[in-house]
Amino acid sequence: MRKITSILSSYVSEAFKACGYDPSLGSVTVSDRMDLCQFQCNGAFAAAKLYKKAPIMVAEEVAEALKKEGIFKVVEAVKPGFINMTLTDEYLVGYVNEIVADEHTGVPQSQTPETIVIDYGAPNVAKPLHIGHLRSAIIGEALKRIAREMGKTVYADVHLGDWGTPMGLVIAEYSERHPEWACFKEDFDPEKDEVPALDPDELNEVYPYASAKSKKDEAFKEKAHRITHELQNHRPGYYALWRELVKASISDIKSNFEKLNVSFDLWYGESDSDAYIPELVQILKDKGLLYESEGALVVDVQEPGDKINLPPVIIKKSDDSSIYATTDLATIIQRERDFKPDRIWYIVDKRQAMHFVQVFRCARKAGLVPDSTELRHLGFGTMNGADGKPFKTREGGVMRLSDLIKTATEGALEKLSGSEYVSGDMNETAQKIGVAAIKFGDLCNQPAKDYVFDLGKFLSFDGKTGTYLLYTVTRINSILKKAGIDYSEKRKITGIYTDAERELALIIALSGETYTKAIDDLAPCVLCDNAYNLASVFSRFYHDNRILSEEDELKRNSWLALSLLTRRVITKQLDMLGIDYVENM
Known part of the structure; x- marks a missing residue:
């Protein structure tokens, strides 16, 4: 189904053409002043420069041509050269009824096949998930769902941190606590020797303890580095313990992410790229990009015109071990080999921006992906407490x-x-509301911005909250149940009788636009905005009209159809955000 702005752009482009102007100037956007008009075209300004005319003269000619179309209630040229448009109620109702009939509820579908790999979540093995993992997980999950809803092929990769120094620290600490374990023997035999079952409580506290210890104990720190190097060279005992650490950690990670409605197609880690590192090194050597600096192998990525100094990318440290850049580059080779993606997105803290500039430039110079492949880092901001600092416990x-x-x-x-209104398991309903509060409270912000985490505010039934959206859905559920209407029904709207209906219909008509913008900008917040606007206008519509007791049957049925469609649009948007709705509350 075509977006409404795309349809209107076709009309306006034809009007520009009919007036003797370039039709490409007829692009239509949604008005940011709904009190003045619903849609706007600013093409007259560009036309004025091309055709040596005043913008208002061009706008007046095009507006006059558009009046013949009969789909606009108002179309006018406004100084200095805007073309303002408002649709007739009949056209708006017709478009909304197309959404009713559309199996995708107005979500635009990709016209060409497209494959996207999204790298998000990125928890570390042997470290408990904490709030620092929240933003990557839920932003990435939302983008995955939105892209799939638009017909794109998407692979979600958790990209576990399972191969670097943290693993060396954990294994070093276990070796000091349990030196008797067979995996620490030089002659460990994976066919005969076993790694003991890991205690979950001990596993959760080993890394924080080892990390703190390494900051005070230089010998322990050196030991951890040595173990990291030996692990990456597949020393049998360390490798066997590492496999158990990964297995135990994944079970816990999956359990926590499932509570947030976050899931992955690929449970790859940095270790899975290990097999591609020799190939990476060879490619960089063959292209003359790799050179030695202070014992390490590096690649220059600085470019003329850079305003900041970009250090060379370290591919191999002086002890031959790998770092994050190495595994990220090797993973690009792996992804290109396995999926041939059109886009690879990384949903990672914005503090890693320089790292990704280095990695992407190195990948481009080495030709690891075609020039047409998009490599994109969405850097997100920090979740802060009331004091404006990163959120902490009491x-x-x-x-x-x-x-x-x-x-x-x-x-x-x-x-x-x-x-008295909650049916079923109260605890299950409470968890859905709690998760909705957390996720919407985060996702409604621009990803790159820091925000204040205020659980009390997020749980409020008033204002722009996930709780408010769930409450709106339960309110519509109640109306439809009393009217004996099944949620799966598709009922047509017959007309617009009030201002609130018109506004509601327009927001629904624009809902498809938000999916495209969310993907173009990597910003699920635009779906949050549309869902909240829809819920708040529905609340006004509900209060202004006695839907169930309306005596005019035509009007009553149309209102019920609009309520049903509002529910359908909001619940789909909630699903895209990874939020479950509740039946009542």
């Missing part, structure tokens, strides 16, 4: 993700206490 530590979900669930349960 004790000053980093909150675990499981504790955050538990806290939000308890807050939702408190809100629901005494409610």
